[in-house]
Amino acid sequence: MLLDKTGAVLGDAESSDGIGTLSGGHEAVFQRVVATWPKTPAIMAGMVGSRQGWREAAYLACPVSPAALAAKILRFDTVDGRPMAIVPGLMVRFPEHGGDVMRGEETQIVGLVQREPGFTGTAILPGTHSKWVRIESGVIVDFQTFLTGELFELLSRYSFLRHSVSGSTDELSGLPDFELGVRRTAVESAPFLAAIFAVRARQLLDGVEPTDNLAYLSGLIIGGEIAAARAGGRLGSRGQVRIVGSRSLARAYRNALSIAGHASQTLDGGELVRLGLFSLALSSGFLS
Protein backbone atom coordinates (compact mmCIF):
# COMPACT_ATOMS: atom_id res chain seq x y z
CA MET A 1 0.00 0.00 0.00
CA LEU A 2 1.43 3.37 -1.05
CA LEU A 3 0.51 6.33 1.19
CA ASP A 4 1.10 10.07 0.90
CA LYS A 5 2.44 12.23 3.75
CA THR A 6 -1.02 12.50 5.33
CA GLY A 7 -1.56 8.73 5.34
CA ALA A 8 -3.97 8.77 2.39
CA VAL A 9 -3.79 5.79 0.03
CA LEU A 10 -2.17 6.44 -3.37
CA GLY A 11 -1.85 2.84 -4.57
CA ASP A 12 -2.01 -0.80 -3.69
CA ALA A 13 -0.06 -3.89 -4.74
CA GLU A 14 -0.39 -7.53 -3.83
CA SER A 15 1.76 -10.61 -4.08
CA SER A 16 0.81 -14.23 -3.66
CA ASP A 17 4.20 -14.87 -2.04
CA GLY A 18 3.69 -15.93 1.56
CA ILE A 19 6.18 -17.01 4.21
CA GLY A 20 5.82 -20.61 3.06
CA THR A 21 5.94 -19.99 -0.69
CA LEU A 22 8.47 -17.22 -1.27
CA SER A 23 9.69 -17.20 -4.89
CA GLY A 24 13.16 -15.81 -4.29
CA GLY A 25 14.78 -13.74 -1.57
CA HIS A 26 12.68 -11.35 0.51
CA GLU A 27 14.27 -8.27 -0.96
CA ALA A 28 13.84 -9.47 -4.56
CA VAL A 29 10.16 -10.18 -3.98
CA PHE A 30 9.69 -6.80 -2.33
CA GLN A 31 11.40 -4.94 -5.19
CA ARG A 32 9.23 -6.76 -7.74
CA VAL A 33 6.00 -5.81 -5.94
CA VAL A 34 6.86 -2.09 -5.62
CA ALA A 35 8.83 -1.81 -8.89
CA THR A 36 6.69 1.03 -10.30
CA TRP A 37 6.41 2.99 -7.04
CA PRO A 38 8.61 5.90 -5.87
CA LYS A 39 11.46 4.96 -3.49
CA THR A 40 9.69 6.03 -0.27
CA PRO A 41 10.49 4.55 3.15
CA ALA A 42 8.58 1.28 3.76
CA ILE A 43 7.16 -0.14 6.99
CA MET A 44 6.07 -3.79 7.36
CA ALA A 45 4.51 -6.13 9.92
CA GLY A 46 3.75 -9.83 10.26
CA MET A 47 5.75 -12.92 9.33
CA VAL A 48 8.30 -10.76 7.46
CA GLY A 49 9.75 -10.15 10.94
CA SER A 50 9.84 -13.83 11.97
CA ARG A 51 12.90 -16.05 12.18
CA GLN A 52 12.14 -17.25 8.64
CA GLY A 53 11.33 -13.70 7.48
CA TRP A 54 13.40 -10.93 5.93
CA ARG A 55 14.88 -9.76 9.24
CA GLU A 56 13.96 -11.08 12.67
CA ALA A 57 12.23 -8.53 14.87
CA ALA A 58 12.12 -10.26 18.27
CA TYR A 59 8.80 -10.60 20.14
CA LEU A 60 8.06 -7.97 22.79
CA ALA A 61 6.56 -9.24 26.05
CA CYS A 62 3.13 -7.88 27.02
CA PRO A 63 1.98 -5.52 28.41
CA VAL A 64 3.03 -3.26 25.53
CA SER A 65 1.89 0.27 24.71
CA PRO A 66 1.86 1.57 21.12
CA ALA A 67 4.76 3.86 22.13
CA ALA A 68 6.81 0.93 23.46
CA LEU A 69 6.11 -1.00 20.25
CA ALA A 70 7.19 2.01 18.15
CA ALA A 71 10.42 2.24 20.14
CA LYS A 72 11.34 -1.34 19.21
CA ILE A 73 10.76 -1.10 15.49
CA LEU A 74 13.58 -2.72 13.52
CA ARG A 75 15.20 -0.44 10.92
CA PHE A 76 17.52 -1.18 8.05
CA ASP A 77 18.13 -0.17 4.43
CA THR A 78 17.67 -2.15 1.23
CA VAL A 79 20.69 -2.67 -1.06
CA ASP A 80 19.56 0.29 -3.16
CA GLY A 81 19.23 2.52 -0.10
CA ARG A 82 15.50 2.47 0.71
CA PRO A 83 14.79 2.96 4.45
CA MET A 84 12.89 -0.05 5.80
CA ALA A 85 11.13 -0.77 9.10
CA ILE A 86 9.59 -3.94 10.60
CA VAL A 87 7.12 -3.91 13.50
CA PRO A 88 7.98 -6.60 16.11
CA GLY A 89 5.46 -9.24 17.13
CA LEU A 90 4.18 -9.62 20.68
CA MET A 91 4.32 -12.47 23.17
CA VAL A 92 2.76 -13.50 26.46
CA ARG A 93 4.79 -15.92 28.58
CA PHE A 94 3.27 -18.77 30.65
CA PRO A 95 5.81 -20.45 32.94
CA GLU A 96 6.29 -24.10 31.79
CA HIS A 97 3.71 -23.71 29.02
CA GLY A 98 5.63 -21.63 26.50
CA GLY A 99 3.23 -18.78 25.98
CA ASP A 100 1.40 -17.14 23.15
CA VAL A 101 2.60 -15.12 20.17
CA MET A 102 1.27 -12.81 17.47
CA ARG A 103 2.76 -11.12 14.41
CA GLY A 104 0.80 -8.59 12.40
CA GLU A 105 -2.26 -8.36 14.65
CA GLU A 106 -0.42 -5.97 17.02
CA THR A 107 -0.41 -3.43 14.19
CA GLN A 108 -4.20 -3.66 13.88
CA ILE A 109 -4.53 -3.06 17.61
CA VAL A 110 -2.37 0.05 17.29
CA GLY A 111 -4.75 1.14 14.53
CA LEU A 112 -7.73 0.52 16.81
CA VAL A 113 -6.18 2.59 19.61
CA GLN A 114 -5.28 5.31 17.09
CA ARG A 115 -8.96 5.36 16.07
CA GLU A 116 -10.27 5.18 19.65
CA PRO A 117 -7.65 6.76 21.92
CA GLY A 118 -7.53 5.31 25.43
CA PHE A 119 -9.66 2.29 24.41
CA THR A 120 -10.41 -0.22 27.18
CA GLY A 121 -11.93 -3.58 26.37
CA THR A 122 -11.43 -6.67 24.21
CA ALA A 123 -10.46 -6.86 20.58
CA ILE A 124 -11.26 -10.12 18.81
CA LEU A 125 -9.37 -10.86 15.60
CA PRO A 126 -11.09 -13.95 14.18
CA GLY A 127 -9.38 -16.19 11.66
CA THR A 128 -7.38 -19.39 11.29
CA HIS A 129 -5.86 -18.56 14.67
CA SER A 130 -8.27 -16.20 16.45
CA LYS A 131 -6.70 -13.67 18.80
CA TRP A 132 -8.51 -12.24 21.85
CA VAL A 133 -6.65 -9.14 23.00
CA ARG A 134 -7.23 -7.33 26.28
CA ILE A 135 -6.58 -3.59 26.06
CA GLU A 136 -6.57 -1.15 28.97
CA SER A 137 -6.33 2.59 28.36
CA GLY A 138 -4.75 1.90 24.99
CA VAL A 139 -2.16 -0.59 26.32
CA ILE A 140 -2.11 -4.21 25.08
CA VAL A 141 -2.32 -6.11 28.40
CA ASP A 142 -2.29 -9.69 27.10
CA PHE A 143 -3.89 -11.97 24.53
CA GLN A 144 -4.91 -15.55 23.85
CA THR A 145 -4.97 -17.51 20.60
CA PHE A 146 -7.73 -19.99 19.75
CA LEU A 147 -7.31 -22.47 16.89
CA THR A 148 -10.92 -21.96 15.84
CA GLY A 149 -10.57 -21.38 12.11
CA GLU A 150 -8.00 -24.11 11.60
CA LEU A 151 -10.10 -26.59 13.58
CA PHE A 152 -13.21 -25.77 11.54
CA GLU A 153 -11.19 -26.46 8.39
CA LEU A 154 -9.76 -29.74 9.74
CA LEU A 155 -13.10 -31.00 11.02
CA SER A 156 -15.14 -30.06 7.96
CA ARG A 157 -12.57 -31.33 5.43
CA TYR A 158 -10.58 -34.14 7.03
CA SER A 159 -12.51 -35.62 9.98
CA PHE A 160 -15.28 -38.24 9.79
CA LEU A 161 -17.70 -35.28 10.07
CA ARG A 162 -16.81 -34.33 6.47
CA HIS A 163 -19.48 -36.82 5.35
CA SER A 164 -22.10 -34.89 7.33
CA VAL A 165 -21.35 -31.34 6.12
CA SER A 166 -21.04 -29.55 2.80
CA GLY A 167 -21.44 -26.19 1.10
CA SER A 168 -19.85 -22.76 1.14
CA THR A 169 -18.52 -21.33 4.37
CA ASP A 170 -19.61 -17.80 3.43
CA GLU A 171 -22.52 -16.25 5.26
CA LEU A 172 -23.28 -19.31 7.37
CA SER A 173 -24.05 -17.12 10.36
CA GLY A 174 -27.47 -16.07 9.05
CA LEU A 175 -28.76 -19.66 9.07
CA PRO A 176 -30.94 -20.95 11.95
CA ASP A 177 -28.59 -23.88 12.57
CA PHE A 178 -25.69 -21.49 13.17
CA GLU A 179 -27.63 -20.01 16.08
CA LEU A 180 -28.51 -23.50 17.32
CA GLY A 181 -24.81 -24.42 17.34
CA VAL A 182 -23.75 -21.23 19.13
CA ARG A 183 -26.42 -21.80 21.77
CA ARG A 184 -25.21 -25.34 22.36
CA THR A 185 -21.65 -24.40 23.30
CA ALA A 186 -21.93 -20.74 24.39
CA VAL A 187 -25.30 -20.74 26.20
CA GLU A 188 -25.94 -24.38 27.22
CA SER A 189 -22.17 -24.83 27.82
CA ALA A 190 -21.98 -28.23 26.11
CA PRO A 191 -18.30 -29.23 25.98
CA PHE A 192 -16.92 -28.54 22.53
CA LEU A 193 -15.03 -31.86 22.16
CA ALA A 194 -18.28 -33.77 22.67
CA ALA A 195 -20.77 -31.34 21.13
CA ILE A 196 -19.22 -31.71 17.67
CA PHE A 197 -20.13 -35.40 17.58
CA ALA A 198 -23.77 -34.30 17.36
CA VAL A 199 -23.08 -33.09 13.80
CA ARG A 200 -22.90 -36.75 12.79
CA ALA A 201 -25.83 -37.77 15.02
CA ARG A 202 -28.03 -35.02 13.55
CA GLN A 203 -27.49 -36.44 10.08
CA LEU A 204 -27.91 -40.04 11.22
CA LEU A 205 -30.91 -39.63 13.51
CA ASP A 206 -32.68 -36.54 12.16
CA GLY A 207 -31.66 -36.43 8.49
CA VAL A 208 -30.27 -32.90 8.80
CA GLU A 209 -28.98 -31.57 5.46
CA PRO A 210 -25.18 -31.23 5.07
CA THR A 211 -25.46 -27.49 4.31
CA ASP A 212 -27.41 -26.87 7.53
CA ASN A 213 -24.96 -29.05 9.40
CA LEU A 214 -22.01 -26.95 8.18
CA ALA A 215 -23.68 -23.88 9.70
CA TYR A 216 -24.29 -25.89 12.90
CA LEU A 217 -20.62 -26.95 13.09
CA SER A 218 -19.51 -23.36 12.51
CA GLY A 219 -21.82 -22.20 15.30
CA LEU A 220 -20.56 -24.90 17.68
CA ILE A 221 -16.93 -23.93 17.10
CA ILE A 222 -17.35 -20.16 17.33
CA GLY A 223 -19.64 -20.66 20.33
CA GLY A 224 -17.00 -22.89 21.91
CA GLU A 225 -14.41 -20.16 21.43
CA ILE A 226 -16.70 -17.57 23.03
CA ALA A 227 -17.47 -19.87 25.99
CA ALA A 228 -13.77 -20.54 26.58
CA ALA A 229 -12.79 -16.89 26.28
CA ARG A 230 -15.59 -15.88 28.65
CA ALA A 231 -14.53 -18.54 31.18
CA GLY A 232 -11.04 -17.01 30.96
CA GLY A 233 -12.39 -13.57 31.89
CA ARG A 234 -12.11 -12.09 28.40
CA LEU A 235 -15.74 -10.93 28.21
CA GLY A 236 -16.06 -9.22 31.58
CA SER A 237 -18.11 -6.16 32.36
CA ARG A 238 -15.11 -3.86 31.84
CA GLY A 239 -14.91 -2.15 28.50
CA GLN A 240 -16.24 -2.83 25.08
CA VAL A 241 -15.83 -5.52 22.46
CA ARG A 242 -14.46 -4.84 18.98
CA ILE A 243 -14.25 -7.44 16.22
CA VAL A 244 -11.50 -6.79 13.69
CA GLY A 245 -11.70 -8.75 10.48
CA SER A 246 -13.12 -9.33 7.03
CA ARG A 247 -16.78 -8.52 6.57
CA SER A 248 -18.32 -12.01 6.57
CA LEU A 249 -16.19 -13.42 9.39
CA ALA A 250 -16.63 -10.31 11.55
CA ARG A 251 -20.40 -10.53 11.05
CA ALA A 252 -20.41 -14.22 12.06
CA TYR A 253 -18.62 -13.35 15.30
CA ARG A 254 -20.89 -10.37 15.99
CA ASN A 255 -23.93 -12.62 15.48
CA ALA A 256 -22.47 -15.34 17.70
CA LEU A 257 -21.58 -12.85 20.45
CA SER A 258 -25.05 -11.39 20.27
CA ILE A 259 -26.62 -14.87 20.64
CA ALA A 260 -24.37 -15.37 23.68
CA GLY A 261 -25.57 -12.05 25.11
CA HIS A 262 -22.66 -9.74 24.31
CA ALA A 263 -22.78 -6.51 22.32
CA SER A 264 -19.90 -5.80 19.94
CA GLN A 265 -18.87 -3.59 17.04
CA THR A 266 -17.06 -4.69 13.90
CA LEU A 267 -14.08 -2.86 12.41
CA ASP A 268 -12.40 -3.38 9.03
CA GLY A 269 -9.05 -5.14 9.51
CA GLY A 270 -7.39 -3.70 6.39
CA GLU A 271 -8.21 -0.14 7.43
CA LEU A 272 -6.72 -0.73 10.90
CA VAL A 273 -3.48 -2.11 9.41
CA ARG A 274 -3.07 1.09 7.40
CA LEU A 275 -3.83 3.29 10.42
CA GLY A 276 -1.54 1.23 12.67
CA LEU A 277 1.44 1.18 10.31
CA PHE A 278 1.16 4.89 9.54
CA SER A 279 0.91 5.89 13.19
CA LEU A 280 3.83 3.61 14.17
CA ALA A 281 5.94 5.04 11.34
CA LEU A 282 5.31 8.57 12.62
CA SER A 283 5.57 7.94 16.37
CA SER A 284 8.79 5.95 15.96
CA GLY A 285 10.41 8.78 14.02
CA PHE A 286 10.81 6.50 11.00
CA LEU A 287 8.75 9.07 9.07
CA SER A 288 8.74 12.73 9.97
Add this chain to the structure above:
Amino acid sequence: MLLDKTGAVLGDAESSDGIGTLSGGHEAVFQRVVATWPKTPAIMAGMVGSRQGWREAAYLACPVSPAALAAKILRFDTVDGRPMAIVPGLMVRFPEHGGDVMRGEETQIVGLVQREPGFTGTAILPGTHSKWVRIESGVIVDFQTFLTGELFELLSRYSFLRHSVSGSTDELSGLPDFELGVRRTAVESAPFLAAIFAVRARQLLDGVEPTDNLAYLSGLIIGGEIAAARAGGRLGSRGQVRIVGSRSLARAYRNALSIAGHASQTLDGGELVRLGLFSLALSSGFLS
Protein backbone atom coordinates in the same frame (compact mmCIF):
# COMPACT_ATOMS: atom_id res chain seq x y z
CA MET B 1 -13.44 -65.67 17.52
CA LEU B 2 -14.58 -69.25 17.87
CA LEU B 3 -15.92 -70.23 21.31
CA ASP B 4 -16.98 -73.56 22.82
CA LYS B 5 -20.21 -74.06 24.79
CA THR B 6 -18.64 -72.67 27.97
CA GLY B 7 -17.44 -69.51 26.25
CA ALA B 8 -13.79 -70.61 26.11
CA VAL B 9 -11.81 -69.51 23.03
CA LEU B 10 -11.10 -72.23 20.45
CA GLY B 11 -9.83 -70.03 17.63
CA ASP B 12 -9.47 -66.56 16.25
CA ALA B 13 -9.62 -65.04 12.78
CA GLU B 14 -9.15 -61.51 11.51
CA SER B 15 -9.96 -59.62 8.36
CA SER B 16 -8.73 -56.24 7.23
CA ASP B 17 -12.16 -55.58 5.71
CA GLY B 18 -13.80 -52.66 7.48
CA ILE B 19 -17.09 -50.88 6.85
CA GLY B 20 -15.31 -48.49 4.47
CA THR B 21 -13.22 -51.05 2.60
CA LEU B 22 -15.35 -54.16 2.20
CA SER B 23 -14.02 -56.40 -0.58
CA GLY B 24 -17.31 -57.97 -1.66
CA GLY B 25 -20.68 -58.49 0.03
CA HIS B 26 -20.89 -58.85 3.80
CA GLU B 27 -21.84 -62.49 3.65
CA ALA B 28 -19.03 -63.38 1.21
CA VAL B 29 -16.45 -61.69 3.46
CA PHE B 30 -17.85 -63.47 6.52
CA GLN B 31 -17.76 -66.88 4.83
CA ARG B 32 -14.16 -66.31 3.76
CA VAL B 33 -13.05 -65.42 7.29
CA VAL B 34 -14.69 -68.46 8.96
CA ALA B 35 -14.21 -70.89 6.03
CA THR B 36 -12.33 -73.48 8.09
CA TRP B 37 -14.55 -73.26 11.18
CA PRO B 38 -17.57 -75.45 12.09
CA LYS B 39 -20.97 -74.01 11.16
CA THR B 40 -21.89 -72.74 14.66
CA PRO B 41 -24.29 -69.85 15.29
CA ALA B 42 -22.52 -66.47 15.05
CA ILE B 43 -23.15 -63.25 16.96
CA MET B 44 -21.78 -59.86 15.87
CA ALA B 45 -21.70 -56.25 17.02
CA GLY B 46 -20.54 -52.89 15.67
CA MET B 47 -20.81 -51.31 12.23
CA VAL B 48 -22.04 -54.62 10.76
CA GLY B 49 -25.44 -53.54 12.16
CA SER B 50 -25.33 -50.01 10.69
CA ARG B 51 -27.30 -48.75 7.71
CA GLN B 52 -24.28 -49.54 5.52
CA GLY B 53 -23.72 -52.86 7.31
CA TRP B 54 -24.90 -56.41 6.65
CA ARG B 55 -28.31 -55.87 8.24
CA GLU B 56 -29.48 -52.73 10.03
CA ALA B 57 -30.09 -53.25 13.75
CA ALA B 58 -31.74 -49.98 14.80
CA TYR B 59 -30.31 -47.98 17.73
CA LEU B 60 -31.95 -48.51 21.13
CA ALA B 61 -32.58 -45.40 23.21
CA CYS B 62 -30.87 -45.22 26.64
CA PRO B 63 -31.34 -46.13 29.43
CA VAL B 64 -30.86 -49.75 28.36
CA SER B 65 -30.23 -52.83 30.53
CA PRO B 66 -28.27 -55.84 29.21
CA ALA B 67 -31.59 -57.76 29.23
CA ALA B 68 -33.33 -55.10 27.13
CA LEU B 69 -30.41 -55.13 24.70
CA ALA B 70 -30.56 -58.94 24.46
CA ALA B 71 -34.28 -58.74 23.72
CA LYS B 72 -33.64 -56.53 20.66
CA ILE B 73 -30.93 -58.63 19.04
CA LEU B 74 -31.49 -58.98 15.30
CA ARG B 75 -31.59 -62.59 14.07
CA PHE B 76 -31.40 -64.05 10.57
CA ASP B 77 -29.81 -66.98 8.70
CA THR B 78 -27.05 -67.02 6.10
CA VAL B 79 -27.80 -68.46 2.66
CA ASP B 80 -26.28 -71.77 3.78
CA GLY B 81 -28.41 -71.84 6.94
CA ARG B 82 -26.08 -70.57 9.68
CA PRO B 83 -27.98 -68.78 12.51
CA MET B 84 -26.74 -65.19 12.80
CA ALA B 85 -27.32 -62.43 15.37
CA ILE B 86 -26.41 -58.72 15.44
CA VAL B 87 -26.36 -56.65 18.65
CA PRO B 88 -28.05 -53.25 18.12
CA GLY B 89 -26.22 -50.00 18.83
CA LEU B 90 -27.37 -47.48 21.44
CA MET B 91 -28.41 -43.86 21.21
CA VAL B 92 -29.04 -40.88 23.47
CA ARG B 93 -31.36 -38.21 22.11
CA PHE B 94 -30.89 -34.45 22.69
CA PRO B 95 -33.85 -32.38 21.52
CA GLU B 96 -32.74 -30.15 18.58
CA HIS B 97 -29.16 -31.42 18.78
CA GLY B 98 -29.50 -34.91 17.33
CA GLY B 99 -27.98 -36.97 20.06
CA ASP B 100 -25.18 -39.45 20.44
CA VAL B 101 -24.67 -42.97 19.14
CA MET B 102 -22.48 -46.02 19.68
CA ARG B 103 -22.08 -49.38 17.94
CA GLY B 104 -19.91 -52.10 19.39
CA GLU B 105 -19.02 -50.40 22.68
CA GLU B 106 -22.40 -51.45 24.20
CA THR B 107 -21.21 -55.05 23.96
CA GLN B 108 -18.09 -54.23 25.99
CA ILE B 109 -20.29 -52.61 28.64
CA VAL B 110 -22.39 -55.77 28.82
CA GLY B 111 -19.12 -57.66 29.32
CA LEU B 112 -18.14 -55.27 32.10
CA VAL B 113 -21.48 -55.75 33.87
CA GLN B 114 -21.18 -59.52 33.37
CA ARG B 115 -17.80 -59.34 35.09
CA GLU B 116 -18.96 -56.96 37.83
CA PRO B 117 -22.70 -57.55 38.35
CA GLY B 118 -24.64 -54.48 39.48
CA PHE B 119 -21.76 -52.16 38.57
CA THR B 120 -22.37 -48.46 39.25
CA GLY B 121 -19.97 -45.86 37.90
CA THR B 122 -18.38 -44.62 34.70
CA ALA B 123 -16.82 -46.66 31.92
CA ILE B 124 -14.42 -44.79 29.64
CA LEU B 125 -13.72 -46.35 26.24
CA PRO B 126 -10.89 -44.25 24.81
CA GLY B 127 -10.14 -44.18 21.09
CA THR B 128 -10.74 -42.23 17.92
CA HIS B 129 -14.15 -41.38 19.34
CA SER B 130 -13.94 -41.80 23.12
CA LYS B 131 -17.11 -42.90 24.89
CA TRP B 132 -17.93 -42.02 28.49
CA VAL B 133 -20.71 -44.29 29.69
CA ARG B 134 -22.69 -43.84 32.90
CA ILE B 135 -23.83 -47.13 34.41
CA GLU B 136 -26.18 -47.53 37.37
CA SER B 137 -26.78 -50.94 38.92
CA GLY B 138 -25.75 -52.56 35.66
CA VAL B 139 -27.99 -50.37 33.46
CA ILE B 140 -26.48 -48.13 30.76
CA VAL B 141 -27.95 -44.74 31.73
CA ASP B 142 -26.42 -42.54 29.03
CA PHE B 143 -23.13 -41.77 27.33
CA GLN B 144 -21.19 -39.02 25.61
CA THR B 145 -18.71 -39.19 22.74
CA PHE B 146 -15.57 -37.04 22.59
CA LEU B 147 -13.59 -36.69 19.37
CA THR B 148 -10.32 -36.90 21.28
CA GLY B 149 -8.40 -39.49 19.26
CA GLU B 150 -9.45 -38.12 15.91
CA LEU B 151 -8.54 -34.57 16.96
CA PHE B 152 -5.12 -35.68 18.17
CA GLU B 153 -4.56 -37.27 14.77
CA LEU B 154 -5.76 -34.19 12.86
CA LEU B 155 -3.74 -31.75 14.96
CA SER B 156 -0.52 -33.75 14.99
CA ARG B 157 -0.64 -34.64 11.30
CA TYR B 158 -2.51 -31.93 9.45
CA SER B 159 -2.56 -28.71 11.49
CA PHE B 160 0.22 -26.09 11.65
CA LEU B 161 1.24 -27.81 14.92
CA ARG B 162 2.60 -30.73 12.86
CA HIS B 163 5.85 -28.76 12.50
CA SER B 164 6.20 -28.67 16.30
CA VAL B 165 5.61 -32.37 17.09
CA SER B 166 7.03 -35.72 16.00
CA GLY B 167 7.66 -39.27 17.11
CA SER B 168 5.70 -42.36 18.01
CA THR B 169 2.37 -42.05 19.81
CA ASP B 170 3.02 -45.19 21.90
CA GLU B 171 3.79 -44.81 25.57
CA LEU B 172 3.69 -41.03 25.56
CA SER B 173 1.98 -40.99 28.92
CA GLY B 174 5.14 -41.82 30.84
CA LEU B 175 6.88 -38.62 29.69
CA PRO B 176 7.04 -35.55 31.98
CA ASP B 177 5.50 -33.35 29.28
CA PHE B 178 2.41 -35.57 29.13
CA GLU B 179 1.76 -34.76 32.78
CA LEU B 180 2.43 -31.08 32.12
CA GLY B 181 -0.20 -31.11 29.36
CA VAL B 182 -2.79 -32.96 31.45
CA ARG B 183 -2.27 -30.47 34.29
CA ARG B 184 -2.78 -27.54 31.94
CA THR B 185 -6.27 -28.55 30.80
CA ALA B 186 -7.52 -30.87 33.59
CA VAL B 187 -6.10 -29.16 36.69
CA GLU B 188 -5.45 -25.52 35.69
CA SER B 189 -8.56 -25.63 33.45
CA ALA B 190 -6.94 -23.85 30.51
CA PRO B 191 -9.43 -23.90 27.61
CA PHE B 192 -8.47 -26.63 25.19
CA LEU B 193 -8.99 -24.55 22.01
CA ALA B 194 -6.43 -22.03 23.25
CA ALA B 195 -4.11 -24.30 25.23
CA ILE B 196 -3.06 -26.23 22.12
CA PHE B 197 -1.53 -23.07 20.61
CA ALA B 198 1.14 -23.31 23.32
CA VAL B 199 2.55 -26.37 21.54
CA ARG B 200 3.82 -24.01 18.87
CA ALA B 201 4.89 -21.35 21.37
CA ARG B 202 6.87 -23.90 23.41
CA GLN B 203 8.89 -24.76 20.33
CA LEU B 204 9.30 -21.13 19.27
CA LEU B 205 10.07 -19.56 22.65
CA ASP B 206 11.56 -22.43 24.66
CA GLY B 207 13.05 -24.74 22.01
CA VAL B 208 11.02 -27.73 23.26
CA GLU B 209 11.82 -30.91 21.29
CA PRO B 210 9.11 -32.21 18.91
CA THR B 211 8.99 -35.60 20.70
CA ASP B 212 8.35 -33.92 24.08
CA ASN B 213 5.81 -31.65 22.42
CA LEU B 214 3.88 -34.65 21.06
CA ALA B 215 3.54 -35.96 24.62
CA TYR B 216 2.47 -32.46 25.72
CA LEU B 217 -0.19 -32.28 22.98
CA SER B 218 -1.46 -35.75 23.93
CA GLY B 219 -1.68 -34.67 27.57
CA LEU B 220 -3.52 -31.46 26.66
CA ILE B 221 -6.12 -33.34 24.62
CA ILE B 222 -6.76 -36.17 27.08
CA GLY B 223 -6.76 -33.64 29.91
CA GLY B 224 -9.25 -31.54 27.97
CA GLU B 225 -11.51 -34.57 27.58
CA ILE B 226 -11.30 -35.29 31.32
CA ALA B 227 -12.06 -31.66 32.20
CA ALA B 228 -15.08 -31.58 29.90
CA ALA B 229 -16.41 -34.93 31.13
CA ARG B 230 -16.00 -33.84 34.74
CA ALA B 231 -17.78 -30.54 34.07
CA GLY B 232 -20.64 -32.65 32.66
CA GLY B 233 -20.90 -34.65 35.89
CA ARG B 234 -19.28 -37.81 34.54
CA LEU B 235 -16.68 -38.06 37.30
CA GLY B 236 -18.84 -37.52 40.36
CA SER B 237 -18.43 -39.15 43.73
CA ARG B 238 -20.88 -41.93 42.83
CA GLY B 239 -19.36 -45.19 41.73
CA GLN B 240 -16.07 -46.23 40.25
CA VAL B 241 -14.19 -45.56 37.04
CA ARG B 242 -13.23 -48.30 34.59
CA ILE B 243 -11.13 -47.73 31.48
CA VAL B 244 -11.79 -50.22 28.71
CA GLY B 245 -9.25 -50.37 25.92
CA SER B 246 -5.93 -51.47 24.53
CA ARG B 247 -3.04 -51.59 26.98
CA SER B 248 -1.12 -48.44 26.02
CA LEU B 249 -4.18 -46.21 25.53
CA ALA B 250 -5.84 -47.46 28.72
CA ARG B 251 -2.64 -46.73 30.64
CA ALA B 252 -2.45 -43.21 29.21
CA TYR B 253 -6.00 -42.53 30.42
CA ARG B 254 -5.36 -44.05 33.84
CA ASN B 255 -2.24 -41.87 34.20
CA ALA B 256 -4.13 -38.78 33.07
CA LEU B 257 -7.04 -39.49 35.45
CA SER B 258 -4.60 -40.02 38.29
CA ILE B 259 -2.90 -36.65 37.57
CA ALA B 260 -6.38 -35.09 37.63
CA GLY B 261 -7.07 -36.74 40.99
CA HIS B 262 -9.28 -39.67 40.00
CA ALA B 263 -8.65 -43.34 40.71
CA SER B 264 -9.51 -45.84 37.97
CA GLN B 265 -8.96 -49.42 36.89
CA THR B 266 -8.17 -50.63 33.39
CA LEU B 267 -9.89 -53.57 31.69
CA ASP B 268 -8.95 -55.33 28.47
CA GLY B 269 -11.41 -54.37 25.71
CA GLY B 270 -11.05 -57.58 23.71
CA GLU B 271 -11.83 -59.72 26.73
CA LEU B 272 -14.98 -57.68 27.45
CA VAL B 273 -16.19 -58.06 23.86
CA ARG B 274 -15.96 -61.84 24.19
CA LEU B 275 -17.71 -61.82 27.58
CA GLY B 276 -20.42 -59.44 26.32
CA LEU B 277 -21.18 -61.30 23.10
CA PHE B 278 -21.30 -64.67 24.86
CA SER B 279 -23.57 -63.45 27.64
CA LEU B 280 -25.90 -61.68 25.14
CA ALA B 281 -26.04 -64.84 23.01
CA LEU B 282 -27.12 -66.87 26.06
CA SER B 283 -29.49 -64.39 27.68
CA SER B 284 -31.26 -63.69 24.38
CA GLY B 285 -31.87 -67.38 23.81
CA PHE B 286 -29.82 -67.26 20.60
CA LEU B 287 -27.62 -69.94 22.18
CA SER B 288 -28.95 -72.44 24.67
